[in-house]
Amino acid sequence: MTDFTMKTDADGVAVITWDTIGKSMNVMNQQGYVDMIALVDQALADDAVKGIVITSGKEGTFAGGMDLNVIAQMKESAGDNPALGLMNGLMATHDVLRRIERGGMDDKNKGGKPIAAALPGTALGIGLEIPLACHRIFAADNPKAKIGLPEIMLGIFPGMGGTTRLVRKMGAIAAAPFLLEGKLSNPQKAKQGGLIDEVVPADELLSAAKAWVLSEPKIVKPWDEKGYKLPGGAPYHPAGFMNFVGASAMVNGKTQGAFPAAKALLSAVYEGALVPFDTALKIEARWFTNVLMNPSSSAMIRSLFINKEALEKGANRPDVPDQKVKKVGVMGAGMMGAGITLVSAMAGMQVVLIDQKQEAADKGKAYTADYMDKGIKRGKASEEKKAKALDLITATTDYAELAGCDLIIEAVFEDPAVKAEVTKNVLAHVGDDCIFATNTSTLPITELAKASDKPEQFIGIHFFSPVEKMMLVEIIKGQKTGPVAVAKALDYVRQIRKTPIVVNDARFFYCNRCIIPYINEGLRMVAEGVAPALIDNAARQLGFPVGPLQLVDETSIDLGAKIARATKAAMGDDYPDAAVDEVIFWMEGEGRLGRKSNAGFYDYDEKGKRQGYWDGIAAKYPQADEQPDLIDVQHRLMFAQVLEAVRALEENVLEDIREGDVGAILAWGFAPWSGGPFSWLDIIGTPYAAERCDQLSEQFGARFATPALLREMAEKNQSFYARFTDQAEAA
Numbered sequence: 202m203t204d205f206t207m208k209t210d211a212d213g214v215a216v217i218t219w220d221t222i223g224k225s226m227n228v229m230n231q232q233g234y235v236d237m238i239a240l241v242d243q244a245l246a247d248d249a250v251k252g253i254v255i256t257s258g259k260e261g262t263f264a265g266g267m268d269l270n271v272i273a274q275m276k277e278s279a280g281d282n283p284a285l286g287l288m289n290g291l292m293a294t295h296d297v298l299r300r301i302e303r304g305g306m307d308d309k310n311k312g313g314k315p316i317a318a319a320l321p322g323t324a325l326g327i328g329l330e331i332p333l334a335c336h337r338i339f340a341a342d343n344p345k346a347k348i349g350l351p352e353i354m355l356g357i358f359p360g361m362g363g364t365t366r367l368v369r370k371m372g373a374i375a376a377a378p379f380l381l382e383g384k385l386s387n388p389q390k391a392k393q394g395g396l397i398d399e400v401v402p403a404d405e406l407l408s409a410a411k412a413w414v415l416s417e418p419k420i421v422k423p424w425d426e427k428g429y430k431l432p433g434g435a436p437y438h439p440a441g442f443m444n445f446v447g448a449s450a451m452v453n454g455k456t457q458g459a460f461p462a463a464k465a466l467l468s469a470v471y472e473g474a475l476v477p478f479d480t481a482l483k484i485e486a487r488w489f490t491n492v493l494m495n496p497s498s499s500a501m502i503r504s505l506f507i508n509k510e511a512l513e514k515g516a517n518r519p520d521v522p523d524q525k526v527k528k529v530g531v532m533g534a535g536m537m538g539a540g541i542t543l544v545s546a547m548a549g550m551q552v553v554l555i556d557q558k559q560e561a562a563d564k565g566k567a568y569t570a571d572y573m574d575k576g577i578k579r580g581k582a583s584e585e586k587k588a589k590a591l592d593l594i595t596a597t598t599d600y601a602e603l604a605g606c607d608l609i610i611e612a613v614f615e616d617p618a619v620k621a622e623v624t625k626n627v628l629a630h631v632g633d634d635c636i637f638a639t640n641t642s643t644l645p646i647t648e649l650a651k652a653s654d655k656p657e658q659f660i661g662i663h664f665f666s667p668v669e670k671m672m673l674v675e676i677i678k679g680q681k682t683g684p685v686a687v688a689k690a691l692d693y694v695r696q697i698r699k700t701p702i703v704v705n706d707a708r709f710f711y712c713n714r715c716i717i718p719y720i721n722e723g724l725r726m727v728a729e730g731v732a733p734a735l736i737d738n739a740a741r742q743l744g745f746p747v748g749p750l751q752l753v754d755e756t757s758i759d760l761g762a763k764i765a766r767a768t769k770a771a772m773g774d775d776y777p778d779a780a781v782d783e784v785i786f787w788m789e790g791e792g793r794l795g796r797k798s799n800a801g802f803y804d805y806d807e808k809g810k811r812q813g814y815w816d817g818i819a820a821k822y823p824q825a826d827e828q829p830d831l832i833d834v835q836h837r838l839m840f841a842q843v844l845e846a847v848r849a850l851e852e853n854v855l856e857d858i859r860e861g862d863v864g865a866i867l868a869w870g871f872a873p874w875s876g877g878p879f880s881w882l883d884i885i886g887t888p889y890a891a892e893r894c895d896q897l898s899e900q901f902g903a904r905f906a907t908p909a910l911l912r913e914m915a916e917k918n919q920s921f922y923a924r925f926t927d928q929a930e931a932a
Contacts, residue, residue: 203232204220204221204236205219205237206258207243207244209244209249209250212411212415213415214250214414215254216254216407216411217237217241217254218256218257219233219237219255219264221233226265227258227263227265228265228268229264229271229328230268234293234297237331241253241316242300244314245304250314251314251414252315252316252317252415253316253317254316254317254319254410255318255332255335256318257319260322261345261346262323263318263328264325264326264327264328265323266325266327267326267327269502269506272287272493275287275290287489287490287494291486294361294362295361295486298331298361298362299362299479299482301316301331301335302334302336304420306420310421310425313420315337315414315417316335316336316414317335317337317338318331318332318335318339318410319406319409319410320338320340320341321341321346322340322343322346323347323348324346325347325349327361330350332397337418338399339398339400339401339409340391340397340400340401340406341400342402343387344387344389346388348391348396349383349384349396350363350383352383353380353382353462353463353466354383355498355501356461356462356498356505357462358380358463358465358466358488358489358492360485360489362485363380365469365470365482367380367396368380368474369422369423369424369429370423372434373431373445374448375432377448379394381452381466388400424478435474435475436471437475445471456744457742457743459744459872461491461495461497461498461874462498466488468488469485469487469489497875497876500881501873501874503880503922504863504880505863505873508859509867517703517860518692519685520684521685524685524691526545526550526692526693527551528551528553528605529545529550529553529607529608529609529610530553530603530608530610530627531552531609531610531612532555532609532611532612532623533556533623534562534565535561536666537640537664537666538565538612538613539554539564539565540666540669541610541668542568542594543572543590546590547590547697548696551595552593552595553595553597553603553606554566554596555597555599558598559598566594569594570587572669573586573587573590573591574587600630603631604630604631605632606632606635607632607636608636608638609631609637609638610638610640611624611637611640612664615641617648617649620641620649624652624659625652628653628655633655636659636685636689636690637658638659638661638662638686638690639659639661642663642709642710642713643708645679645706645707646659646660646678646682647681649661650679650681650682656680656681656682657681657683658686659686661675661678661706662675662676662693671699671867671868672699672700673699673701673702673712673868674700674701674702675701675864676694676703677704678703678705678706690703691703700863702860702863702864703856703860704849704854704856704860705854705855707849711854711861711864714845714849715842715845715849715865715878716868718842718845718904719740719838719869721749722749723749724750724753724785725784727750730825731824731825731828733750733814735831736750736834737749737751739831739834739838740838743835743838744872744873744875745838747870750803751802753801754795754796754801754803755795756795757794757796757797758785758793758794759794762785765786769782777904784822791817796809800815803815836893836897840897840905841905842865843881843882844906844908844911846879847882850910851908858921858922862876862877862878862879862880865877879922880922886918886920887919887920888915888918891915894907895907
């Protein structure tokens, strides 16, 4: 059986149809390249064939990308020289696409047959790189389709000719959003942006492509013609020089040098623009090999693609019947409740939004209306879609409206007594099968579940703010939470198209448990006289979206102080963060509560824009004459987090290292290039990690003490993904 078939019509057009066996969307594998080019060569050699159309047998899609096993197979093909295997495999792929691009022409650009791509819908990665090698790209007018090259989001870049062809087609500046940001577009936007050539009604897709093929079009690509000039100017052209200088500054400004793929992509573009097209393809392949040999790319692919997809498909879901949510009750119409209402209604669920006052409930519902209005202005929503979402929301103060709800999500004030009262009021109005979830970020689920007479149906669903933007949802099992409640939470998260992780109940659960030490370490360094700019910039150069001081400003300093007081009250003499409290309580006392008060570690203008660090920090905590090395600051920030992740695994808060890695990246932006805390430890090696922990703990204290699990793994020279073999194989 083959994924590719060909049929030649009476008009002389050979239609090659891609239909990956056993997949809902086409993905390219090694055999697929062989089968595709065999049919192309057969059609080019057939005198009865006037041209070729490459299309998909999958309704509404063309291709979702490449089977990532292809990379592993390439690496293995040259024995103990994986780089050679990659380079050979990539050049073989370039040869396939180049033969399509040349369409059978001779060295003088004579002869040849036109080849068109007809895209019924989504075309991503290699699913766009193949069309870019064709002579014209037609797409069905399918507004749900996504077209683009998202590889950069996975720690790689388009390495099958997409980088070289797109830059030569559009110029470096125009191609930048699609290559460096992984921008995806619907067909109309893709045409406007220059990615594709034609958008036609879906029922006219093949006929339009065939008509073009039969029109005897010119098929020589511009870069194969004498005198070709790169749009916007090549690197040593006056205009092009400034473009490339600007692009380099932009890449380094956004990535801080932490993401190897972006720099490699820019190098491939710059160097490739100086040489003929075929040489540029070889340069692209060399840089792509360089990236694929970097452990960062493997870690990012594993965490952000393979593991993330596995979790979204229910890798850790209990074996119980479908628990799809039909009607959800949301308790509390504040920012979190309003966001939960929005994503639930957008997913097609009935939502009952309850607050103490009707005015507050109505305001919570209006959040959805405002969000939809913004979408309408950007062309991403319609009045009909807005009306449909609002019709699903009932904003009320009446608990009786909860009748028929199969899931309740409580998002009221973070006070156990308030939550307990709401829980009891809700349970008096819902059916026996209704699952009750609390959206808390710190309060123990097991304790909150005592307000319910059915603790097995009580669970934590921890959203991150803003709900509609943050992709992770942390599901927390209490000591008595049952499998149906877990399945209900997982099925709900899947309905709202977010990524779930499931953890066991413990102080701060998993995500906050790891992020609080990151913030605290930054505060400790302030008190030690480390320059605030060094602290935040050290974090940004590790790939974190914001440094710890900026983060505490964003989340609010008084919230940090509140958490500190509650933690100290709970832990008593075991409380370890008195040095942190000194800084955070002082800032609170100064009335500098962060961005919300336009005053925190940063100064802000009247519009809330950061203006630099507040001078009062240096007055209270003078900067030390000798500042620490950058790597020492970075290691303190990194190990403060990863050691908590290891402890969470030791204590069975985490049951799956995949959830630890994916959760860290999606929840607080943990150095995405690393693949997450456990992947980072695997990259640096457990022996070195344990040695470094010993050094840090001796210098800075017991918070850096090597966990027993890490010590044991270091002695055996084990990696996390090798030790936890079931998870490694599933990944």
